[in-house]
Each structure stands twice: as structure tokens, then as C-alpha cells.
Amino acid sequence: MYPRVIIDRAKYRHNVDKITSLCAEHGISVSVVTKVFCADQTLIDILNNCHVDYLADSRIVNLKNMQTHLQKMLLRIPSLHEVDTVVRVANISLNSELETIKALNEAAKKLNIKHKIILMMDVGDLREGVFFKADIEQMVESILLLSHIDLYGLGTNLTCYGGVIPDQESLGRLGDMIVKLKQNYQLEFDMISGGNSSHLYLLEAGQHPAFINNLRIGEAIVLGRETAYGKDMPDLYQDVFILECDLVEIKKKPSIPMGSIGMNAFGKTPQFEDYGLMDRGILAIGKQDVDYHELMPEDQDVRLIGSSSDHLIVDLTHIKQSYQVGDILRFRLTYGSVLSLMTSKYVRKVYV
Ligand SMILES: Cc1ncc(COP(=O)(O)O)c(C=O)c1O
Numbered sequence: 184m185y186p187r188v189i190i191d192r193a194k195y196r197h198n199v200d201k202i203t204s205l206c207a208e209h210g211i212s213v214s215v216v217t218k219v220f221c222a223d224q225t226l227i228d229i230l231n232n233c234h235v236d237y238l239a240d241s242r243i244v245n246l247k248n249m250q251t252h253l254q255k256m257l258l259r260i261p262s263l264h265e266v267d268t269v270v271r272v273a274n275i276s277l278n279s280e281l282e283t284i285k286a287l288n289e290a291a292k293k294l295n296i297k298h299k300i301i302l303m304m305d306v307g308d309l310r311e312g313v314f315f316k317a318d319i320e321q322m323v324e325s326i327l328l329l330s331h332i333d334l335y336g337l338g339t340n341l342t343c344y345g346g347v348i349p350d351q352e353s354l355g356r357l358g359d360m361i362v363k364l365k366q367n368y369q370l371e372f373d374m375i376s377g378g379n380s381s382h383l384y385l386l387e388a389g390q391h392p393a394f395i396n397n398l399r400i401g402e403a404i405v406l407g408r409e410t411a412y413g414k415d416m417p418d419l420y421q422d423v424f425i426l427e428c429d430l431v432e433i434k435k436k437p438s439i440p441m442g443s444i445g446m447n448a449f450g451k452t453p454q455f456e457d458y459g460l461m462d463r464g465i466l467a468i469g470k471q472d473v474d475y476h477e478l479m480p481e482d483q484d485v486r487l488i489g490s491s492s493d494h495l496i497v498d499l500t501h502i503k504q505s506y507q508v509g510d511i512l513r514f515r516l517t518y519g520s521v522l523s524l525m526t527s528k529y530v531r532k533v534y535v
Pocket residue numbers: 216218241258259340378379380381399400401402403410
């Protein structure tokens with residue numbers, strides 16, 4: 184049955200081992216991010232047998248369902264409405280709101296446990312985290328009064344919303360803050376969770392700031408590339424995940440529709456360029472599963488020209504090998520396409 188994602192377990196394990204040993208050489212523990220594959224248990228089982236320190240996910244339901252002996256980290260700032268589940272399911276959560284941390288404290292008190300938090304500082308990317316240093320100090324003072332919260336460390340996240348690269352300047356803001364908190368409150372932090380796959384280039388360039396001792400890594404393991412500059416990492420596999428789709432129609436047709444043009448299925452008025460008669464194919468996959476712009480055909484002579492909910496239309500005019508209905512096309516994937524394909528229940532997952 185197609186479409187299906189082929190997941191190579193040996194390649195995934197190889198990438199995990201390479202990243203965790205690279206980080207270990209620099210004294211960094213790794214929180215492996217599992218959200219891109221919806222915390223699928225087959226891959227969790229691999230992680231359970233690797234030198235991984237934490238499993239990290241943004242969805243509490245993924246953390247709840249995964250079977251693991253490893254510590255679980257909640258990546259997305261918790262909702263005030265889920266604090267009871269968070270303290271039950273996650274060993275550590277990333278936080279930026281005092282009101283939520285107080286609610287976590289109350290929830291942890293009910294269970295008679297201490298919940299570990301990483302206080303997130305926004306050093307410029309403008310997603311989660313406390314931005315102003317004075318606000319962080321005030322928050323730390325309040326957090327230290329909470330009986331069932333363990334201020335386990337500080338963290339930051341970059342190259343997610345604003346595209347800000349981790350460097351001496353951006354990470355320096357986090358470093359300065361740590362020094363200040365140590366001086367003013369005699370704090371010793373267990374974890375400084377300093378970034379994601381965009382941080383890895385600093386290790387290779389010998390510019391990693393020593394105060395950071397944890398990274399939360401998703402994409403580098405899944406796609407074998409760092410995300411500051413989008414470069415493939417040597418010795419890592421870029422094809423752990425591959426999409427296979429089947430051709431359900433192949434026909435010669437014009438390249439522009441005939442008739443007066445109104446709206447397409449998504450309420451937009453489409454525009455077309457005239458390439459004359461084309462060999463057009465239809466693959467049985469659509470917008471409901473994936474954005475076709477995020478697919479890279481292994482046969483580079485195949486051109487992707489458009490999709491609707493369930494159909495992906497391809498231009499086969501310039502192909503060297505001939506295709507027939509029922510033939511399979513294979514695609515390399517991006518982070519976005521792995522994410523949506525793994526989330527789609529209409530796409531089979533096949534482990535090799
Ligand atoms: C807070 C946080 N940290 C780390 C990651 C992992 O990022 P990457 O996949 O670039 O390693 C994500 C995203 O998945 C995230 O939201």
C-alpha cells in the first residue's frame with residue numbers, strides 16, 4: 184500500500200550515535216527530540232538502547248504514550264490547563280511564565296514530588312523565553328520560594344522563529360545571565376540547555392561556549408544536517424526517511440487548463456504557464472498528507488507542478504526512464520515533510 188514512508192532503523196541509530204558521541208566529546212548531554220516522528224515507539228525503542236540522556240517532545244500526549252526508562256522533557260511551554268499531566272508525565276519542562284510555574288508547583292505538591300524546570304531566556308529569536316534580564320532575576324527570586332519546583336537550569340532556543348544564529352553574541356547573553364544569577368543567588372545549575380541542531384556547527388568550529396551542557400536535537404539526527412546554515416553533516420545519513428508514492432494516472436495533456444478560470448479547490452485563482460503538450464502524471468498523495476514543495480524527487484527529471492487534497496500532479500515530459508501506471512516514485516524529505524507525513528494516518532510507515 185502506498186504512499187508510505189520508509190524508515191531505515193540502522194541509519195537512524197547511526198545518526199543518533201554520531202550526534203551523541205560528538206556532544207559527549209564536548210561534555211554535552213543530548214535530549215533527543217521525538218516530535219517529528221510523533222514519538223513512534225519503534226524509534227523510541229532504538230533510543231532506549233543508545234547513549235541518550237533525555238527524550239524531548241513538544242506534545243504532552245507523545246511523552247505520555249512513549250515507553251521508555253529515559254527522562255522525559257516537555258519542549259513546548261506548558262499550558263496552564265495541562266499542569267497536572269505535565270508533572271505526572273514529564274520529568275523536566277521548559278518554562279517562561281511565573282503563573283504557569285506556580286501552577287506546576289501546586290500540581291507537584293499534590294503528588295508530593297519536585298518538578299524540574301528549565302527557565303527559558305529569549306536571547307533574540309523572539310519565540311519562547313523571558314527577554315529582559317531584570318525580569319529573569321525577579322522570576323528566579325519567586326521560583327526559589329516554591330517548595331515543589333526544582334530550578335534545574337536555564338535554557339534558550341534559537342534559529343526557530345527569527346532565524347537567529349547561535350554565536351558568541353547571542354549565547355553570550357545567556358552566559359552573562361548565568362554569571363549574574365550565580366553571583367546574586369549563589370545558584371549552581373545542573374543543566375544549561377543551550378540550543379538545538381543549529382548549535383552543532385559551533386562544536387565543529389571549536390566555538391562552543393563551555394557553559395552549555397545540554398542540547399535538544401531533532402533535525403540533525405533525522406536529516407543528517409545542521410540547521411544554522413543547512414549543511415549536510417559528514418558521516419551522517421540524510422536519507423533515514425524516504426517517501427514512496429505510486430502513479431495512478433499518466434496522460435498527455437496541455438499545460439494550461441481549458442475554459443474560463445474560477446477558483447481551485449482551495450478558493451484561490453490559479454495561474455499557469457504554457458509549456459505546450461506535456462506528459463503529466465498523478466501520484467496518490469496530496470495536501471492532506473504533505474506540502475509538495477517539501478518533496479525532492481530522487482529522479483531529478485521529474486518536476487512537481489501542483490497538488491490538491493489527494494493528488495500530486497507531476498511533469499514527466501523530460502524523464503529519461505519511462506514510467507507506467509503503478510510505478511513508484513521516491514522522494515527525499517525535508518523536516519517539514521517528515522513532520523506532516525509521519526502525522527498523516529493515510530501514509531504507511533514501514534521500518535527496514
Ligand atoms: C524548544 C525546542 N528545542 C529543540 C528543538 C529541536 O530543534 P531541531 O530539530 O532543530 O534540533 C525544538 C523543535 O523541535 C524545540 O521546539
